[in-house]
Amino acid sequence: MQRFVLLRVIALLSGGAAACGSDDGGEEQPAAAPTEESGAAGTVPATDSCEPGQLPLLREGTLIVGTDKPAYPPYFEDDDPTNGKGFESAVAYAVADELGLPADKVEWAVVPFNASFAPGPKKFDFDINQISISKKRAERVDFSNPYYTAPQAVVALKDSPAASASSLGELADAKLGVQVGTTSLDAVTELIAPTTQPQVFNDSNDTVRALKGKRVDAIVVDLPTAFYLTAAEVPEAKITGQFDAPGGDDWGLVLAKDSELTECVNLALDALESSGELDEITDKWMGGQAGAPELR
Amino acid sequence: MVVVGLLVTVVVTSEGWPNVRETFFDWDDFVASFPAVLDGFWLDIKLFVVVEAAVLVLGLVIALARISRAPALFPLRLLSAIFVDVLRGVPTILVVYLIGFGIPALMLSGLPTDPVVLGGIALTLAYSAYVGEVYRAGIQSVHSSQRAAALAIGLTENQATRFVVLPQAIRRVAPPLLNDFISLQKDVALVSILGPLEAYRVAQIEAASNFIYTPLVAAALLYLCVTVPLARLLDHWERRRR
Numbered sequence: 001m002q003r004f005v006l007l008r009v010i011a012l013l014s015g016g017a018a019a020c021g022s023d024d025g026g027e028e029q030p031a032a033a034p035t036e037e038s039g040a041a042g043t044v045p046a047t048d049s050c051e052p053g054q055l056p057l058l059r060e061g062t063l064i065v066g067t068d069k070p071a072y073p074p075y076f077e078d079d080d081p082t083n084g085k086g087f088e089s090a091v092a093y094a095v096a097d098e099l100g101l102p103a104d105k106v107e108w109a110v111v112p113f114n115a116s117f118a119p120g121p122k123k124f125d126f127d128i129n130q131i132s133i134s135k136k137r138a139e140r141v142d143f144s145n146p147y148y149t150a151p152q153a154v155v156a157l158k159d160s161p162a163a164s165a166s167s168l169g170e171l172a173d174a175k176l177g178v179q180v181g182t183t184s185l186d187a188v189t190e191l192i193a194p195t196t197q198p199q200v201f202n203d204s205n206d207t208v209r210a211l212k213g214k215r216v217d218a219i220v221v222d223l224p225t226a227f228y229l230t231a232a233e234v235p236e237a238k239i240t241g242q243f244d245a246p247g248g249d250d251w252g253l254v255l256a257k258d259s260e261l262t263e264c265v266n267l268a269l270d271a272l273e274s275s276g277e278l279d280e281i282t283d284k285w286m287g288g289q290a291g292a293p294e295l296r
Numbered sequence: 297m298v299v300v301g302l303l304v305t306v307v308v309t310s311e312g313w314p315n316v317r318e319t320f321f322d323w324d325d326f327v328a329s330f331p332a333v334l335d336g337f338w339l340d341i342k343l344f345v346v347v348e349a350a351v352l353v354l355g356l357v358i359a360l361a362r363i364s365r366a367p368a369l370f371p372l373r374l375l376s377a378i379f380v381d382v383l384r385g386v387p388t389i390l391v392v393y394l395i396g397f398g399i400p401a402l403m404l405s406g407l408p409t410d411p412v413v414l415g416g417i418a419l420t421l422a423y424s425a426y427v428g429e430v431y432r433a434g435i436q437s438v439h440s441s442q443r444a445a446a447l448a449i450g451l452t453e454n455q456a457t458r459f460v461v462l463p464q465a466i467r468r469v470a471p472p473l474l475n476d477f478i479s480l481q482k483d484v485a486l487v488s489i490l491g492p493l494e495a496y497r498v499a500q501i502e503a504a505s506n507f508i509y510t511p512l513v514a515a516a517l518l519y520l521c522v523t524v525p526l527a528r529l530l531d532h533w534e535r536r537r538r
Binding site for chain 2: 114186206209212
């Protein structure tokens, strides 16, 4: 828990610093941000540059947003991030709008998850790809404030014993599949502790195919993914239940380490949250998730 | 030496070096991830040994089928030629993928579904195609007078192959065979795409959960620990033959 509390404090402080700056309306810049705040955020907040036209972007006037390809529902629709449909596409365009950039000033770049944290220059202004915030990861990249907190879900074939499990303990003997690099894998190893090693796949497609081919009894994914899978891709499977990932699973936008844009993005997310727009987007694309029983 | 020194200097003094060092060569991260990666590496070793043995046998069978001359064996020659063409022509990662995901999807009872077994089968098929060709080259490099002499002293065709041709052929191709095994030792990592937790996959998991690449460097070192001694053995072997 400690690390998340610390992270939230950092996020709050940096967000707070940015908010102070914006109140000045851009005519009068604060001479310098209070040192404790800039120290905590690890950057010098350049809040004046959050005004449209002065944003510290890779390419002036254009926001380049990264995500992986293929981009899956419910986060993106039709594998096309540019259509504004799907949760993360909608969040990205809403953030852009808050930053003063209309939809036609937003470009998308294909960024595989493993490339999102590579050292060196980034090819995106921010990356949005269901990436979980952790303190250790935050040593390598900047995270925005969280825009979503994802519960985990177990999806099992209806005719497997895993489908009727009512607790995480009952899943210990199941053959489980997960995607590499996901919080779901931590959830499996820390909370379920299966007796046979989980099978770890390259991407979501392979994970689902292993389930369909009965190579595994059940897979563990983020809950919104589970709803999509059982409704559209694997009707022969059902959601056994949902549970919280160890330490919670907050998703954040990924930016280059010490990016000046982080402040601005946090400012935009704060505005979306207080106006209720973020909740609306979340309900629209990630709604209908009340039906899954809790696993303990 | 000067060139290497210059290169090192350029790399170490570059602007991005501190970042690269922290991401790729962090000692604490290395120590933290090494046991898990080493654990995964055992699976690589086991798989490598079993697949290597299977490849040596299957490759020889394919080579013998390809060089057979009896008219009745024509279908076998044709099949083995197609086998070699197809499996040598397809990237190994695709062979692993197609067999690993394709066979279980058939839902036939009796076929293996264990990803390590499936991956092992795929690697065996792919490498047998290469090794079969190496054997074939070796067999054909044995002068035909050797076989003629063997037949002249009263050995049968099979005996001539078994006792005269193959021993010379295999000795000649030992270095290229070993070369293929160094290659196989690295390619066992491809089985990771099917799900088993071997060294590369374990390293990738550690890398992704902490946004660091040091575990991948740890995995690379482990592969080197096996491939470098193999390569030295190969050198030694070749020197002795001369």
